[in-house]
Amino acid sequence: MTSKNRRRVYGALAIIVGLGLALPVLFGESPTVDDRKGGNPWRNAIYDFQTLITGFAAVGAAYATVRAMQKTDKKADKRHRDLMELSLRSDRLKVDRAINPFVDLLSEHEEHIGSLVRILAKADGEAAVDLYREYGYFGRQAGGLLALLGSPQLHQADDLLDGNSAHSLERLLDAAATHDMVMRTLFDDIFAMVQARKSQEFIVDQIAHRVEGLFTIVQTIEEHLAIYLAGLRRLEREYRRVSAV
Known part of the structure; x- marks a missing residue:
């Protein structure tokens, strides 16, 4: 799989997960407060595991940040090598x-x-x-x-x-x-x-x-x-x- 197609797949998964989390929160029926009976099951699951979901989101954001930094470092290394090549050429x-x-x-x-x-x-x-x-x-x-x-x-x-x-x-x-x-x-x-x-x-x-x-x-x-x-x-x-x- 090419990097372009891989980015498309990751983007589609992110949209699906985002919709899966956002729609129940916005439109799902909330449970009763006293004994938490009823309500939308998917919304309840999101509510119950919101800390875990937030953790996964943080890990994903950190991974994206690291990848971006790696790309930046590679570009910086290439520029450094190019400058070294020019300085050493003479x-x-x-x-x-x-x-x-x-x-x-x-x-x-x-x-x-x-x-x-x-x-x-x-x-x-x-x-x-x-x-x-x-x-x-x-x-x-x-x-x-x-x-x-x-x-x-x-x-x-x-x-x-x-x-x-x-x-x-x-x-x-x-x-x-x-x-x-x-x-x-x-x-x-x-x-x-x-x-x-x-x-x-x-x-x-x-x-x-x-x-x-x-x-x-x-x-x-x-x-x-x-x-x-x-x-x-x-x-x-x-x-x-x-x-x-």
């Missing part, structure tokens, strides 16, 4: 622009940075030339991290990050810029030394001399890139959960 779009496609791209760089850490951890003076050759590929890959972190789209959600993630982003930007500068200087210097026909021992010594500094920088990048990525993913989950409410 922030949700910011988060989406920061997440897509940057989480995947940053994850790739995280793998390259991990390779750099492993390479630098095992490097020594004897392996400096091999380090240079191997580091060249991963170093260039990691160098793209600075350009990626400089994208304005990525930073649209910066004001929504938690404290640790925001701090790690600052440290990450500084470390990536330092790494980029050191790498450019390193390769430029090595190229200049090769052009100047410096001995291999001299070049090896120069490369090995800078390994320790590079190791510290790359470790910093690895640490804070992981924290920043975790913050972005957490931000994405939070806004998905809020949007689903």
